[in-house]
Amino acid sequence: xxxxxxxxxxxxxxxxxxxxxxxxxxxxxxxxxxxxxxxxxxxxxxxxxxxxxxxxxxxxxxxxxxxxxxxxxxxxxxxxxxxxxxxxxxxxxxxxxxxxxxxxxxxxxxxxxxxxxxxxxxxxxxxxxxxxxxxxxxxxxxxxxxxxxxxxxxxxxxxxxxxxxxxxxxxxxxxxxxxxxxxxxxxxxxxxxxxxxxxxxxxxxxxxxxxxxxxxxxxxxxxxxxxxxxxxxxxxxxxxxxxxxxxxxxxxxxxxxxxxxxxxxxxxxxxx
Numbered sequence: 616x617x618x619x620x621x622x623x624x625x626x627x628x629x630x631x632x633x634x635x636x637x638x639x640x641x642x643x644x645x646x647x648x649x650x651x652x653x654x655x656x657x658x659x660x661x662x663x664x665x666x667x668x669x670x671x672x673x674x675x676x677x678x679x680x681x682x683x684x685x686x687x688x689x690x691x692x693x694x695x696x697x698x699x700x701x702x703x704x705x706x707x708x709x710x711x712x713x714x715x716x717x718x719x720x721x722x723x724x725x726x727x728x729x730x731x732x733x734x735x736x737x738x739x740x741x742x743x744x745x746x747x748x749x750x751x752x753x754x755x756x757x758x759x760x761x762x763x764x765x766x767x768x769x770x771x772x773x774x775x776x777x778x779x780x781x782x783x784x785x786x787x788x789x790x791x792x793x794x795x796x797x798x799x800x801x802x803x804x805x806x807x808x809x810x811x812x813x814x815x816x817x818x819x820x821x822x823x824x825x826x827x828x829x830x831x832x833x834x835x836x837x838x839x840x841x842x843x844x845x846x847x848x849x850x851x852x853x854x855x856x857x858x859x860x861x862x863x864x865x866x867x868x869x870x871x872x873x874x875x876x877x878x879x880x881x882x883x884x885x886x887x
Contacts, residue, residue, distance in 0.1 A: 639700040640882045642693030642731070647878030649673045649690065649734070650817075654872035660855050661864040671737045672848070678741045687738050694735035700887060701728035757835055757844035770844065771836035778829025781822045788818025797884045810884070813877035820870020824850050 652673035678687045704724040760766040787793060793814045799807050827850035835843035843849055855864045 635700060636887045638696030639887050642697035643878045643882035645690040645693040647875040650871055650875035652676050654868045654875060657851050657864060657868035657871060660852060661861040674737055674741050684742060687741055691735045691738040694731045698728045698731035753844055753846045754841050758841035761839060761841060767836045771833050774829045774832030774836060777832055778826050781825030781829055784818050784822030784825060788815045796886055798886055801884060810880045813873045816870045817874025817877045820867050821874055824867060
C-alpha cells in the first residue's frame, strides 16, 4: 500500500467516527435553530422593527435568551463538528466517489467547512461580548478593500461570486438535488414529501437573499458606497423598503424558517 493510500485510509477511518457523526447531527439541529431565529428577525424587519437580519444577529438574539449562552456554546461545538465532517468529505469525498461531479462536491464541502467555522467564530465572539455583527464587519472590509489599488474591482468580483452562489442555491433547491445527500429510503412517503418541500422552499429563499446581497456588493463597488455591502442584512432591508416589500420579506422569512425545519430533518436523515 502506498503512503497516499495509507493516508487516505486513515482519514476515512477517522471520518467514520460515531462521536463525530453525533456532533455533526447535533450541529444540524443548532443550524436549524439559528435559521429559525434568522427568520424571526426578518419578520420583525418586515413589520417595521429594526433588527440585524443575518445569522450573526440570530446568534446574538439566541445568546440574549435564558440559558442562551449555554446554547451558543452548544452551537459552536456543533458548527465545529460540522466543519470537521465537511473537511473529511472534502478530503476523501462523499462515499469515496470519483469523477468531475465528485470533485465539484468536494470543493463545495471545503466551502461549507469554512462557512461553519465562520459561524463558530461568530458564536465565540458573542460569548466574549465582542461586536459580532457580520454586517458591520462586511461593510468595514469592503471599505478597506475599496481604498486599495484595484479594490473596487475585487469587491465587484466578490459580489458577482456571491450572486452566483445565490443563483446556484435556487437551482439546487428547485431541482431537489439536496435529496441525494439524504437517506430517503429511511423516510416514509409523507416525510420525504414534506422534507422535499421544506428543502425547495428553504434553499430557494436563501438563494434569493444571497443573489440580492451579491448584487448590492456589486453596486457598492460601482458607486463606491461600502454601506451597501452589508450582506444579507442589507439585502433583506432593501427588500423591505420596496413596494409590497414587507409581504415579500415575510414570504422569504417563511422560506428561511422552512430551511431551519429542513435542517432538523437533515439531523436525522443526512448521510454522515
